[in-house]
Amino acid sequence: MKATSVGEGAVLFQLAEVADERTHAAICALDEAIAAADIKGVVEVVPALINLLVAFDPIQTDHGAVTAAVQALKPDVAASRTPQVHRVPVCYDPELCPDLLEVARLTNQSVEAVIAAHLGSEMRVEMYGFSPGYAYLRGLPQSIHLPRKPAAVRDIPKGSIIISGAQSLITTLTMPTGWWVIGRSGFDVIESDAPDPFVFKVGDRVVYERISRAELGV
Amino acid sequence: MAVAVLKVVAAGPLITVQDAGRFGHMRYGVPASGPMDRLAFAAAQVMIANRADAAAIEVSLGGLVLECVEGEVSYAQAGGGFAGGWHVATLRAGDRLRVQAGTWGSWCYLAFAGDLARPKWLDSFATHAISGLGGGAVRTGDVLRIENAEVRSAREGSYDAPPQPDQATPVLVTPSPQGRHFADDAADVFLGSTYELTDAFDRMGVRLDGPSVVLNEALGIPSEPIVRGSVQVAGDGVPTVLLADHQTTGGYPKIATVLSCETDRVAQMRSGAQISFQTVTPEEAVIHARTVAEARVSFLDVCAAPRASLDEKLMQMNLISGAVAGSEN
Numbered sequence: 001m002k003a004t005s006v007g008e009g010a011v012l013f014q015l016a017e018v019a020d021e022r023t024h025a026a027i028c029a030l031d032e033a034i035a036a037a038d039i040k041g042v043v044e045v046v047p048a049l050i051n052l053l054v055a056f057d058p059i060q061t062d063h064g065a066v067t068a069a070v071q072a073l074k075p076d077v078a079a080s081r082t083p084q085v086h087r088v089p090v091c092y093d094p095e096l097c098p099d100l101l102e103v104a105r106l107t108n109q110s111v112e113a114v115i116a117a118h119l120g121s122e123m124r125v126e127m128y129g130f131s132p133g134y135a136y137l138r139g140l141p142q143s144i145h146l147p148r149k150p151a152a153v154r155d156i157p158k159g160s161i162i163i164s165g166a167q168s169l170i171t172t173l174t175m176p177t178g179w180w181v182i183g184r185s186g187f188d189v190i191e192s193d194a195p196d197p198f199v200f201k202v203g204d205r206v207v208y209e210r211i212s213r214a215e216l217g218v
Numbered sequence: 219m220a221v222a223v224l225k226v227v228a229a230g231p232l233i234t235v236q237d238a239g240r241f242g243h244m245r246y247g248v249p250a251s252g253p254m255d256r257l258a259f260a261a262a263q264v265m266i267a268n269r270a271d272a273a274a275i276e277v278s279l280g281g282l283v284l285e286c287v288e289g290e291v292s293y294a295q296a297g298g299g300f301a302g303g304w305h306v307a308t309l310r311a312g313d314r315l316r317v318q319a320g321t322w323g324s325w326c327y328l329a330f331a332g333d334l335a336r337p338k339w340l341d342s343f344a345t346h347a348i349s350g351l352g353g354g355a356v357r358t359g360d361v362l363r364i365e366n367a368e369v370r371s372a373r374e375g376s377y378d379a380p381p382q383p384d385q386a387t388p389v390l391v392t393p394s395p396q397g398r399h400f401a402d403d404a405a406d407v408f409l410g411s412t413y414e415l416t417d418a419f420d421r422m423g424v425r426l427d428g429p430s431v432v433l434n435e436a437l438g439i440p441s442e443p444i445v446r447g448s449v450q451v452a453g454d455g456v457p458t459v460l461l462a463d464h465q466t467t468g469g470y471p472k473i474a475t476v477l478s479c480e481t482d483r484v485a486q487m488r489s490g491a492q493i494s495f496q497t498v499t500p501e502e503a504v505i506h507a508r509t510v511a512e513a514r515v516s517f518l519d520v521c522a523a524p525r526a527s528l529d530e531k532l533m534q535m536n537l538i539s540g541a542v543a544g545s546e547n
Contacts, residue, residue, distance in 0.1 A: 005500035009445075009478055012443065063500040202245065
């Protein structure tokens with residue numbers, strides 16, 4: 001495991017060159033092992049795709065001590081936390097999903113086939129980024145993989161289900177995006193009043209359930 | 219309960235409510251946010267004798283005009299060389315306070331003797347500007363309510379701002395965690411060049427202008443964690459220094475990491491300013507951070523000394539010397 005010092009208060013631990021499910025499982029196991037070890041001066045850990053960042057207070061400790069403590073851990077993938085499965089309701093009403101037709105055309109299939117492929121996917125929560133609650137999910141079937149659009153489209157509403165490559169996201173605020181909008185959900189990744197309001201933990205699974213526009217209520 | 223009500227007569231862009239920061243949620247996409255200049259923010263709170271985690275208003279170069287429409291409240295102003303200098307004074311109904319840019323600096327803090335009635339998110343007033351989560355933006359027409367408003371005359375007076383940082387002093391960085399993603403000479407170009415801050419400058423970061431840093435395999439890297447101070451390079455080869463509202467992960471390679479304790483100084487520079495960088499080892503980075511932390515404690519101790527006591531001391535000295543003089547006669 002390669003360790004690189006980042007600024008005065010972080011070490012980046014790299015587990016592999018390429019992102020895949022095995023690497024991600026190892027990152028999740030290391031994340032849990034660090035949390036359990038309660039290493040002096042460590043303030044937070046950010047898991048990502050091929051690496052994990054450990055941030056620390058440079059008044060209390062330093063890169064060498066943190067690196068040694070993390071490298072001494074013996075994370076056990078087999079004993080990792082069982083991921084929780086979240087069911088996310090999705091409405092595929094074409095009026096709310098401006099790209100559904102285009103995705104079907106570009107992937108040479110019917111709109112219903114695109115929806116079926118999306119509903120059949122089991123997504124893994126890979127990482128958060130970009131903005132609060134913005135959880136990157138991976139696991140879309142090959143049949144609906146598309147590169148992102150050449151230019152971003154503005155004002156895509158909160159709750160949009162957007163896809164690009166093998167990834168999908170539930171947007172948490174109205175924003176521009178170059179990803180394809182194929183669904184809309186009332187699901188909130190951030191439960192605003194909870195003390196720990198982030199519904200998805202990195203490593204969790206997400207499955208989609210089809211709902212009607214009436215059920216969505218938009 | 220005393221309440222002071224302040225009307226926002228005029229507010230420039232990028233003015234927000236901040237506290238010391240929202241820590242521990244980067245794994246959920248939430249950067250710490252908080253003040254762009256953490257020392258000036260902390261000084262404002264100490265000057266007005268508030269808790270270190272109280273809310274304050276972060277004023278941008280655009281400036282802010284407030285009018286007290288009800289009640290009375292003391293406030294502290296601290297930040298760069300903003301007009302009026304670092305001071306504590308009291309606003310009473312009818313008074314206007316104009317906070318505007320001065321000789322140097324891009325951000326200034328207004329802390330009030332009382333509780334700024336604005337929403338918290340995840341137990342923090344810090345505003346994440348893009349999402350608006352936290353205490354939120356301060357805009358023209360807003361009405362600010364200060365609850366438990368107090369007049370703290372003992373704190374009133376002027377305070378010494380730290381000297382303007384010398385822009386010729388290079389900003390300290392640790393080397394790229396991803397050297398392999400850049401052309402062989404990229405680090406030399408970055409470290410050997412002087413860049414200019416552009417006006418693409420907000421709470422997320424500041425884009426630089428200067429020699430391109432060439433990427434080897436553009437944009438192919440898996441997204442990875444970002445910290446305050448990461449210098450990320452987009453496909454066009456232009457470096458951007460990420461600041462308080464940085465994204466927590468991203469797929470652009472980083473050419474270096476500005477020490478977090480150096481980001482206050484970067485944030486207080488203005489568009490058009492020159493900036494250069496110098497690498498330090500991780501060991502030197504930690505030593506520097508500890509030195510900065512010690513200097514910060516000393517500086518805040520000076521800010522904590524009550525102003526009025528100096529006047530009182532002088533008065534006492536006068537009285538005593540008068541009494542002594544009298545006894546001699």
